[in-house]
Structures are given as structure tokens and as C-alpha cells.
């Protein structure tokens with residue numbers, strides 16, 4: 001039996017501050033120009049129309065942009081916002097406005113797991129195109145080829161056990177042979193309810209006060225990928 005690894009991004013492979021202080025403000029600033037230039041592109045329009053619908057239907061593009069900026073400020077994990085953010089970040093990565101910093105332990109661990117035969121996959125609220133952009137432009141180079149599967153909120157929300165059941169069905173193998181890595185205990189609870197193995201990433205840079213005891217909800221807790229116990233990988 002081969003253990004398959006499924007990893008979250010924000011707070012797990014990359015710092016929360018990169019997402020909140022670099023990616024989100026970039027999207028917030030770039031959205032008005034992006035909607036002006038690409039708002040009639042059907043792939044963009046369908047998401048803008050979805051936002052308008054949630055706002056009662058009839059909405060100017062300026063109102064849609066304001067709504068989206070409000071959702072960014074609230075860190076809403078809305079599929080339309082996430083799809084649009086991915087398109088906006090595309091220009092940022094291509095123009096080298098930023099690269100994606102990974103925690104130093106991440107690329108070596110991913111390589112070691114891949115070389116040991118563990119399939120690797122991502123599950124993030126960020127859209128699959130945004131995930132591929134991030135792993136394609138890391139400070140450790142383009143890591144996209146390491147991953148064999150990518151999941152976003154198209155399978156459901158990350159605190160819902162059914163999302164993990166759907167991932168297990170698509171990713172292959174039994175849920176019990178999938179190890180999910182995340183910094184959010186509620187996501188780990190949902191993965192465990194679906195039968196997956198779980199590890200809580202409790203990174204000091206993101207969480208200055210260690211989460212121990214009851215705060216771990218009984219999930220194995222580590223501070224880096226290097227600390228993940230071998231028995232969870234066999």
C-alpha cells in the first residue's frame with residue numbers, strides 16, 4: 001500500500017502572510033483594471049455574473065468589483081472570487097511582480113516523498129489554476145510536475161467531510177491511505193471524518209503561540225514537514 005499525500009497551501013506550504021500581504025492586496029489593486037479589460041471575455045463574465053446574481057442580479061461592474069474587494073478583505077473562500085483571483089495573479093507571476101515563497105522544509109520533503117513513490121496532490125481554496133501558478137513560480141523553482149492531482153472548492157468546501165470523500169474517489173486508493181496536511185484543525189477534522197490520516201502543521205511564523213493539547217483536536221502536530229512521523233507514511 002502506498003500512502004498518497006494531499007496538502008493544503010496557505011499556512012502549510014507557504015506562509016499566511018504571503019497570501020494575505022502579497023497575493024490578496026495584489027488582486028485587490030488589479031481587479032478594477034482586470035474587469036475593465038477582460039470583463040467581456042466569457043470565461044471572466046461567467047464569474048462576474050455569478051457575483052452579480054448573489055448581489056440581487058442587476059449590478060454594475062464597479063459594484064461587482066467592490067463586492068469582490070469586500071470578499072478579499074473578509075477572506076471569503078468563494079469559488080467565483082478564487083477563480084478571478086487566479087486570473088489576476090497570472091499577470092503578477094508572469095511579470096515577475098512576485099514569486100511564491102515556500103517554507104524551507106517543503107521542497108526537500110516533496111522531493112523525498114515523490115522519490116519514495118508517494119503520489120502528491122494539492123487541496124486548496126485557491127483555484128486549481130492559481131495553485132499551478134503558485135507551484136510553477138516558487139522560490140525553489142517550478143514544482144508543478146511533482147503533483148499528480150489538484151483539487152479546489154469544485155469538490156466542495158474544505159471543512160466538509162464529503163469534499164474529502166470526493167477527493168478520495170478521484171485521487172484513487174482508500175481514504176485511509178491518504179495523508180492530509182493542513183494548518184486548520186476544522187479541515188483536518190473533516191478529512192478524518194472521511195477516513196483520512198491527518199497532520200496539523202503548526203508553523204511558528206504563522207501561529208506564534210503553539211497549538212497543543214485540546215487545540216490540536218487529537219491530530220498529530222508538527223512544526224515542519226520534516227517532523228512528520230514515518231509511521232504515517234507507511
Ligand SMILES: CSCCC(=O)C(=O)COP(=O)(O)O
Pocket residue numbers: 008009010011019023077082085123124125126127130131134158
Ligand atoms: C492557490 S494560492 C492562493 C491561496 C488562496 O487563495 C487561499 O484562499 C488559500 O487557501 P488554502 O485553502 O490554501 O488555505
Ligand SMILES: [Mg+2]
Pocket residue numbers: 008009010011012182183184
Ligand atoms: Mg491553510
